[in-house]
Amino acid sequence: MTDVALLPPAASSIAARTDALFYTLVGVSAAVALLLATLAVVFCVRYRRGSRADRSRPPTDARGLEWTWTIVPMLAFVGLFAWAARDYARLTRPPADALPVYVVAKQWVWTLQHADGRREIDQLHVPLGKPVRLLMTSQDVIHSFYVPAFRIKQDVLPGRYTAIWFRPTKAGTYHLLCAEYCGTDHASMAGGVVVMPPERYSRWLAEGDRSVGMARQGQALFRERGCVGCHDARATVHAPDLRNIFGRRVFTQDGRSVVADETYLRDSILEPAKDVVAGYEPVMPSFAGQLSEQDLMALIQYLRSDLNDGGRQAPAARTPEPGTP
């Protein structure tokens, strides 16, 4: 689909698909509206009072017609649903190599942090052609992360994580907006996404004020906040071993099983009694109110990084954490 002035520029891998769906919906709606309007006018003229139209044998049975106007629209709508559902499902499944970016929204700014530690406000720099996954939460009310040129929009909620991903296909700067009314300055809660060629992106990342990578920050928190006292393999307290925890299936005391994703890790830190691992006592204190959203995200980045394998695997065998020596 080529750029039509009707829509913003199309700059992500999903954009052309979304536009095709949009134009199809508009086309189908226009065709149906035109058909109905034409029929209405034709019948009005043909059967107006005093016209000589043949009214002698009104039809008593129109099964064929009724089946047609039932089945055809039904197939059309089910087809559109299946098409849209496929694209939507695609948006929820990021590629495994997607770059993680952590987003915290608050009235009325977007704060973003890259895995290597570099922070941004109301701006997001990303490499051209590489998939990027955003893990997002809000510090106050509901916001919505919206990049029209990428055709992505995702609500950002307090107290939980939402995620979305995209693959930029065109270099340039695109609007980043908040699409959920969030108070007085909602309209100014905007910024830009800068898509740059990968080499320039690497340079941009290197020249920043990145102090410490997020995984290192998380590792420091893990020690400072005493997590290590119970969760270390050598600890005397009986607590689940968290090495390589990320993405693992965990069995809980009440017989359920959950995948240890970001939401599970967040909940386990803030509400430890919710998903107690089978075979363990619910003795962990809650850290609610003691860790900022950024702290939680750093802890999660640590737990999923290669720093968290207890030194069991050779570093060369795993992808190194960006920004760590």
Ligand code: CUA
């Ligand atoms: Cu944030 Cu509207």
